[in-house]
Amino acid sequence: MTIERKPEITQARIAPLPNLPVFHKIAGRKVVVAGGSEGALWKVELLSAAGAEVLVLAGHEAAARLFAAQPATVLPRPWQPADLDGAALALADIADREEALRFVAAARAAGAPVNIIDQTELCDFQFGTIVNRNPVVLAISTDGGAPMLGQSIRARIETVLPLGLSAWAKAAQAWRPLLKEKIGRFQDRRAFWQRFVDRAWAEVDRAPTERDRDELLEGAERIQKGKVTLVGAGPGDPELLTLKAVRALQSATIILYDDLVGPEVLELARREARRVAVGKTGHGPSCSQKEINRRIVDLARAGETVVRLKGGDPLIFGRATEEIDACRAAGIEVAIVPGVSAAQGAAAALGFSLTERKEARRVQFVTGHGADGKLPVDIDWKAIADPVATTVLYMPRKTLAEFAERALEQGLDPNLPALAVASATLPAQAHVSGTIADIAGRTATLTAGAPVTIIIGRVARERVGLATEVNLAA
16 A cells, blocks of 8 residues: 655745855966956956956957956957866956857856856856955845945945954954864854854954953953943934944943934844933933943943943033043943034034134034033133134023023124024924024924024024125124
């Protein structure tokens, strides 16, 4: 009796691929490139960087000169079938369809995979867009359908993949043979490499040493204090973060962030990082600065990689000095990553410069309230009244009317343009304009609770529409 067995139904472990992504070793092997074009030149540069022995058949003398600087054998004649003998790969930039087909046939007859530039239907393989952090190499393919999209993906990856990663990858290559001798069990080797990866991302700006290797081999991280990085989150738009800020977020184990930092910015942090709100709300409930300082130090002493994430630039009215001093007093390593300030973000969003030749020779940042929540008593009103200065007033909602009144008393031109910008660079951005004499009343119409920045000066005249009313010669 024959028992018919039904075939087992299994779920595919990988979705269909248009091509098989492979990394082909060609160092010291012959590769043939036919054609004398810029496209062929780029392929020769790429192949040479991978160590290939490149033979270029440029077609004629003028084309051959294009490859003069390349470490390749260049012949000023057309290709011949015999040239392909022993080739590991064959490439050509041939516009004529019949000749391209002949090249393909000859290459395949010689056992060489073939690539015809810009004719994907004739190719056995394709070149991806690459990100090079040797020995870490990423290749991006769109199956020849959207090269510009591949390039844009590469550009985004380049921004978040530190150059220092190369040194850690090279160290891994060098250490691997020793590790196989020292660590017998697979589970233990895996644990070592997990510790290696954690340290690489946490300290990617330096090259690893043999001491790192020995400490990781001992099976435990070295006992040390953590470190703290003060990071500027910018005025709100996550795309305004610096590359260094993104890298800090992606290496943090814990992030202490202010109320003004939006969820889109926090999304750029690594998923495993703890996120702790430590906001200080003006004129309302707050996490005290003393408590924030204590948390930062305690977490770093426990070995955490701490990011203190602040809106705007941490060095402008961000009370950074107090946090820096607390870390230094505790012997904690502290670094600072500046951010785009609220003043820069607001001006850029509205399309004008904070300085102009002859009209605005300097910019001054002024806080709208002191430690007691009131207008500071030590404002330099003579500087505020300077007609060729741009004044940016931070956190002024409760004190703007008093500020304007005092500035006018000290001689500030009542017709001087003024802008109030709420939630600068965010989708909810709104602004009102007027003069320093009436801007306080206009600001009341902006969304309650939204951060507001006031820009006062001639640079805002076009936005305010007072170009003919302000005496620019004053």
